[in-house]
Amino acid sequence: MEQEEEKQIVIEIRRVTKVTKGGKNLNFRALVVVGDGKGKAGYGVGKAGEVPEAIRKAVEKARKNAIKVPLKGTTIPHDVKAKHDASLVILKPASKGHGMVAGRTMRAFFEVCGIKDITCKCLGSTNPLNVIRATVKALSMLKEIKTEGEENETSSVEAT
16 A cells, blocks of 8 residues: 655744642653645644654644645635634635745645645734644635536536
8 A cells, every 4th residue: 555645844842841849840842734735734733751752743643633625726715714812814825826925834734735826924923833723724614616617517417
C-alpha cells in the first residue's frame, strides 16, 4: 500500500513551566500542521518533557483532527470569517497566480492544505494557537460552489 505524500510544518515550540511546591517543572509545547496538499489538513498540539516527543504527539493529533477543505482550483470558493477567543480571521479567494497573502501561522496551514492563491487578514490577537483554531473554523465553514455547467448537466440528467 502506497503512503501518500504528507507535509508537516512546525509552527511553534514553546517552553512552558508549571510551578509546584518542589520547584518548576519544565515542558515543551509544539504546534504542528499536517496535510496532504490536496485539500486535507489538520493541526495538533503536543506537550512533553523533550521537543521531539512533543512534536511527535502534535503530529499524531494533527492527523486525527484533519479536515477536508473544498478547493476551487488553487483557492477557496468564497469569502469567510471566523473568530476564536480574541482572534478574528478573514479569508478571501484570489485569482490564479496572485499568491498567498497571509501571516506566518495561516500560511503554514494553507501550504500543507494545498491552497496557493488566497488573501487573509488576522485581526485581534495573533496568538498562533488561537489564529490556527480560527482558521480551521473558517475553512470548515466553506461550502462547495457548483458552477453553471455542472448545474446544467445535472438538470439534463434529471429531465431524461
